[in-house]
Each structure stands twice: as C-alpha cells, then as structure tokens.
Amino acid sequence: MTSKNIRAALQVVTAQPARTMLLALPVAVSTALALATLIIDAGLTARAEAAARSFGTDVISIRPGTRIIAGKSGPVGTLSGEDVEILRSRLQGAVAIEGTRIQDGVPISAGSRNGVYRVFGVRPPWAEVRDFGAERGDFLTEDDVASSARVCVIGQTVARELFGNADAIGGEVLVNQVPFQVKGVLVPKGASPAEGDRDARIVIPISTFYDRLYRRLHLDQIVVQARDSSPDTLTSLEQQIRVVLREQHRIAGTDTDDFVVRLPDTIAEEARGLSRSVFLLLLGLSGVGAVLAMLVIGLVTQQGVKVRQGEIGIRRAIGALPDDILQQVAVEGVAVSLVGGLVGLALGLPAAWLLARWQALGLGFTAAVVIGPLLLVTLAALAGVLPARAAARLDPAVALRSR
Amino acid sequence: MQIDAKDLYKTYRDSRGQPVQALCGVDLHVSSGDFVAISGPSGCGKSTLLNVLGCLDRPDSGFCQLDGENIAAWREGRRAAFRNRRLGFVFQSFHLLPFLNVQQNVDLPLLYVRDTPSPGRQDMAGLLGSVGLAGTEERYPAELSGGQQQRVAIARALVLGADLLLADEPTGNLDPTTAQPILDLFADLASRGRTIILVTHDPAVARRATRQVHMAAGRIVQESAADRPGVHV
Numbered sequence: 230m231t232s233k234n235i236r237a238a239l240q241v242v243t244a245q246p247a248r249t250m251l252l253a254l255p256v257a258v259s260t261a262l263a264l265a266t267l268i269i270d271a272g273l274t275a276r277a278e279a280a281a282r283s284f285g286t287d288v289i290s291i292r293p294g295t296r297i298i299a300g301k302s303g304p305v306g307t308l309s310g311e312d313v314e315i316l317r318s319r320l321q322g323a324v325a326i327e328g329t330r331i332q333d334g335v336p337i338s339a340g341s342r343n344g345v346y347r348v349f350g351v352r353p354p355w356a357e358v359r360d361f362g363a364e365r366g367d368f369l370t371e372d373d374v375a376s377s378a379r380v381c382v383i384g385q386t387v388a389r390e391l392f393g394n395a396d397a398i399g400g401e402v403l404v405n406q407v408p409f410q411v412k413g414v415l416v417p418k419g420a421s422p423a424e425g426d427r428d429a430r431i432v433i434p435i436s437t438f439y440d441r442l443y444r445r446l447h448l449d450q451i452v453v454q455a456r457d458s459s460p461d462t463l464t465s466l467e468q469q470i471r472v473v474l475r476e477q478h479r480i481a482g483t484d485t486d487d488f489v490v491r492l493p494d495t496i497a498e499e500a501r502g503l504s505r506s507v508f509l510l511l512l513g514l515s516g517v518g519a520v521l522a523m524l525v526i527g528l529v530t531q532q533g534v535k536v537r538q539g540e541i542g543i544r545r546a547i548g549a550l551p552d553d554i555l556q557q558v559a560v561e562g563v564a565v566s567l568v569g570g571l572v573g574l575a576l577g578l579p580a581a582w583l584l585a586r587w588q589a590l591g592l593g594f595t596a597a598v599v600i601g602p603l604l605l606v607t608l609a610a611l612a613g614v615l616p617a618r619a620a621a622r623l624d625p626a627v628a629l630r631s632r
Numbered sequence: 633m634q635i636d637a638k639d640l641y642k643t644y645r646d647s648r649g650q651p652v653q654a655l656c657g658v659d660l661h662v663s664s665g666d667f668v669a670i671s672g673p674s675g676c677g678k679s680t681l682l683n684v685l686g687c688l689d690r691p692d693s694g695f696c697q698l699d700g701e702n703i704a705a706w707r708e709g710r711r712a713a714f715r716n717r718r719l720g721f722v723f724q725s726f727h728l729l730p731f732l733n734v735q736q737n738v739d740l741p742l743l744y745v746r747d748t749p750s751p752g753r754q755d756m757a758g759l760l761g762s763v764g765l766a767g768t769e770e771r772y773p774a775e776l777s778g779g780q781q782q783r784v785a786i787a788r789a790l791v792l793g794a795d796l797l798l799a800d801e802p803t804g805n806l807d808p809t810t811a812q813p814i815l816d817l818f819a820d821l822a823s824r825g826r827t828i829i830l831v832t833h834d835p836a837v838a839r840r841a842t843r844q845v846h847m848a849a850g851r852i853v854q855e856s857a858a859d860r861p862g863v864h865v
Binding site for chain 2 (some may be wrong): 233236237240241242245355529539540542543544546547548549550551553625626630
C-alpha cells in the first residue's frame with residue numbers, strides 16, 4: 230500500500246462528498262444499530278447478572294404455581310411446611326431450605342408517618358440463606374419464633390421513611406394495626422429488577438405472621454441454598470426438587486407442576502427486561518444492514534469501474550500500474566466504509582446513551598461492542614475489493630477508448 | 633525521441649471474437665523533433681500503432697525501439713515508468729478528472745513517479761502560461777471550454793518533461809477555430825525539439841504536421857513530407 234494511492238483515493242472520495250455520504254449511509258445505519266444494540270445488551274446483561282448475584286447465585290427459589298380462577302390469574306396455595314420438611318430430608322446438595330410467607334402492600338405506620346411495604350415471615354436461618362441479616366440491632370431469634378413475638382427487623386427504606394433521622398431500634402410500628410417492636414435494621418440491598426426496592430420490606434417471625442396477621446397455612450416461597458453455585462449442582466437440585474414436590478403433591482405423569490422452580494439463571498433472564506430474542510432480532514437487523522451495505526458498496530464500486538474507465542485508462546497511461554489502480558479503488562471502499570463507521574459511531578453512541586438513561590442502565594462496554602462494528606466496517610470495505618480487482622485488470626488501451 | 637519500428641504485427645479479437653488484423657507489418661522511423669501525422673480511415677490501425685509506440689499495447693511480433701531500447705522486452709513496471717517520465721498522451725475526449733481542478737489534473741503524473749529522487753515539477757504558472765492557460769489553476773474542467781480542456785491535457789502530458797507526445801485525434805471534439813491554436817501549440821512544441829505523433833482521420837489536421845503518414849488496412853501506404861525532402865518509410 231503506497232501513500233500515492235491513498236492520496237488518489239482520498240481525492241476521489243473527498244471531491245464527491247454527496248456520493249461518499251450516500252455510499253456510507255448503509256454502513257452508518259447498520260453500525261449505529263449494531264453499536265447501540267450491543268451496548269444496551271451489555272448493560273442489560275450486567276443488570277441481569279447483578280440481579281442474579283444479589284438474589285444469590287447459589288439460591289433456588291420455589292414459588293407456588295398460578296391458576297386462573299374466575300378469569301383472574303393468582304397463586305395457588307400449594308407450598309406447605311411439610312414440603313420444606315420433606316425437601317430437607319431428601320435433597321442432596323442443599324445446605325439450607327427455608328420457607329417464607331410474604332405479603333405485599335401492607336400498611337405500616339410509626340407515629341404520624343406511614344407507608345406501604347412488603348412483609349416477610351421467616352425463621353432466623355433465612356437471613357443466612359438470603360444474606361440479609363441486621364446491619365444494626367439484632368435479627369430475629371428462635372425464641373421470637375417459638376413465642377410468636379411481635380418483633381420485626383425493618384429495611385433501610387422503611388427506617389428512613391418512618392423514623393427519619395431518629396433511631397428506629399426499640400421503636401414501635403403498627404403493621405396492619407398490630408403493634409411490633411423494632412429489633413434491628415436490615416443491611417442495605419438497593420433495588421433489584423427482580424424484587425424491586427429490597428429495602429422497602431420488614432421481616433417478622435413466620436409464626437407471628439400466621440398468628441397475628443394473616444391466617445394462612447401455605448407458604449409463598451421456599452428458598453433452597455445449594456452447596457455451591459455450579460450449574461451441575463443447581464440443575465441436579467432443580468430436578469430433585471421437581472421429583473420430590475410432584476410426588477408430595479401427587480401430580481400424575483403428564484400433568485403440569487403446581488409450583489415454579491427458578492434458578493439464578495432464570496432470575497437473571499427475567500431481570501434483563503428486554504428479552505434475548507428482541508436483542509437477537511435487532512442484531513439480525515444490523516446484520517441485514519451489513520449485507521445491504523456490502524451490496525451497495527460492491528455494486529456501486531463495480532458500476533463506478535465501468536463509468537470510470539477513462540479515469541482508469543488515463544491513470545495507467547501516465548504511469549500507474551495495475552496494482553496502483555487496485556489499491557486506489559480498494560482504499561476508496563475502505564475510506565467510504567470508515568466514514569460510514571464514524572457516522573455510525575456518532576449516531577449509535579448517543580442513541581445508546583439515551584436508551585440506557587431511559588432504561589436506567591449502565592453503559593456496557595464489552596469486546597463485542599468493539600468487535601461488532603469493526604467487523605461490519607471491515608466487511609463493507611472488503612466489498613470494494615472485488616470490483617477493485619476488475620478495475621486493475623482493465624486493458625488501458627481499451628479503457629482509453631471509452632468516453 | 634527517436635523511434636524505430638519494424639515489421640509490427642498486431643491482431644485483435646473484436647467483441648464477437650472475430651480476429652481483426654490491426655497492424656500488418658508496419659515500419660516507421662521517427663527522428664527527434666519530428667511532427668508526424670498518421671492519417672487514414674477508421675479501423676486502419678493508426679490508434680493501435682499509437683498505443684504500441686506509447687507502451688500501452690504490445691505488438692504480436694516485430695521490433696520497436698525508443699531511443700535505441702527495445703520496448704517489446706520491457707516488463708510492465710518499466711513500461712509504466714517510461715510512460716510516466718518520457719511520454720505524454722493527449723486524447724480526443726481529453727480524459728481530465730472532473731473532480732480535480734486544473735492544477736491537480738496537470739500534476740496527476742507526479743503521483744505515479746517511482747524514481748527517487750523524484751524530479752521537480754515544472755513551474756506550474758509557467759507551464760500553464762506556455763499552453764495558454766495562465767491563471768486557471770483553481771478552475772475545474774467543467775468550467776472550461778473544449779479547447780481549454782485540451783490545453784490542460786497537453787500541460788499534463790508535459791508536466792514531467794515528456795519528449796514524445798502521442799495525440800489521438802486531439803482536435804476531434806473541437807470546432808475548427810478552436811482546433812487551429814491547439815495544432816499551433818503542437819507545431820510550436822515540435823519546433824522546440826519535442827517529438828510529436830498525431831493520429832487523425834482529418835486531412836486538414838494532418839497537413840499541419842511536418843510529415844504525413846497514411847495508413848490503410850494495417851499498413852503504411854504513403855508518406856509525404858511537408859517541408860523537407862526525403863521519405864522515411
């Protein structure tokens with residue numbers, strides 16, 4: 230590659246800006262699309278991984294199945310304390326299994342302040358499984374459970390909203406009109422796409438939940454902590470759980486489960502929001518754009534070689550070698566593709582930034598974000614090489630005869 | 633530049649694949665400073681002869697020396713360098729690059745100079761002045777008349793100091809009043825020692841040369857000298 234041919238190519242490309250921009254447009258559009266898609270996907274993946282991590286990469290969640298009753302879909306009360314007992318006795322590879330009761334939208338007040346929060350009824354080991362102990366004060370004890378004590382541990386949001394700057398510990402809150410004493414404040418967890426604001430919750434003994442608040446026997450969630458977070462362990466546990474619970478719930482061969490088992494992967498996938506298939510569709514679109522860009526550059530360059538026979542002929546007559554022509558025409562394709570790539574960058578980055586802001590995502594930069602658009606620009610540039618070879622093979626005596 | 637061509641043969645295949653005998657034993661001797669017009673009906677082989685002498689085409693057989701060197705034996709790189717440094721081409725349709733201005737068009741051969749150190753380009757204003765284009769450096773071909781465009785092409789042919797100009801119907805796209813000054817320019821260049829071979833089918837144009845060579849069916853059939861005795865066939 231010699232500088233003279235780069236110069237000749239740049240003369241052609243810069244002397245005809247309208248033609249260059251038109252040629253570069255498909256490259257720009259597909260580059261922008263690929264760039265934005267890849268950045269957003271990286272951001273979504275990071276969010277999903279964070280969600281899985283914050284739920285616990287070694288934690289499997291079992292929820293009741295849903296059933297449509299009177300046209301409304303709702304959970305069925307299929308999970309019980311017995312299920313927890315039988316899982317404890319039969320699961321291989323689990324280190325802890327805890328059942329919880331959960332109630333959303335519970336009115337809670339302290340003095341004149343009030344709010345609506347999520348109430349968890351749990352046993353003390355739950356804090357270990359979910360890595361959700363008390364930051365200040367104490368967590369619940371076995372005695373609290375045994376005595377159905379009216380005590381609670383409150384999340385950071387609850388503490389802030391109900392107590393402000395005052396110390397919440399030792400204070401009293403009314404949970405659905407029932408007075409509870411605050412024993413401690415939970416560690417901050419922040420928002421999770423899977424569970425919302427995880428600091429807007431309070432945790433009470435599971436027995437108190439039943440005795441004092443909501444008289445229901447079934448459980449709303451069973452969490453299973455695996456021995457480790459390897460896919461083998463998690464998959465094996467999932468299969469065991471389904472075998473045990475189907476047997477326990479007397480579900481016949483082909484009937485569907487009346488419970489839902491969610492692995493960290495599932496939680497991550499749900500937290501992505503934008504599903505993988507939408508991402509693949511967008512990526513496919515930018516792939517189609519890339520093919521279109523290659524076609525446009527290839528065909529227009531080929532047409533250009535026909536139209537520009539006189540130019541090629543005169544360049545040969547004044548001393549250009551076939552290689553010079555090949556390099557010049559190829560560099561023209563490269564230059565147009567680069568212009569397209571840069572315009573794509575200028576369009577795609579702000580678009581990704583806006584989308585990320587809108588979806589409250591971090592900007593994700595992975596290898597794919599760099600390689601994808603680069604590959605696209607390279608392919609578009611390569612599309613100019615074949616016509617460039619045809620240009621180099623032109624017989625100058627014949628080329629000069631054209632007008 | 634001195635040219636010695638002997639027994640040149642060249643056969644083409646036309647677009648239908650039929651063989652066309654363009655040159656059938658051409659002998660030509662040209663001395664330095666000659667202004668030679670090659671005329672003849674279209675298809676007589678005059679453009680082919682010009683392309684062979686201009687190192688753009690190779691003869692099938694025969695012998696062709698430029699300044700004592702046999703160009704038939706040269707590889708493409710040497711031929712291209714020779715075209716670049718020693719030859720200048722002028723065409724009926726000018727072949728200027730529309731997206732370059734006059735100065736850039738004239739400078740184009742400098743792009744393909746391979747020897748180092750590269751020869752300095754002639755003083756642009758002086759060169760343009762000598763072909764009657766003073767002050768047009770920044771104009772684009774579309775802004776020029778046909779005659780002016782052909783002058784740009786001539787300046788381009790001369791920019792590296794070519795000593796052989798090959799002109800294929802240089803006035804073919806010009807009206808007679810525009811053509812005359814162009815032919816005057818060729819005559820002037822020849823009088824200063826440049827060798828000029830001009831191909832035309834127009835007898836009036838051919839008469840402006842100091843030697844007239846007539847071709848028919850791939851052969852030189854007649855030669856006449858305008859202002860000096862002797863026939864160089």
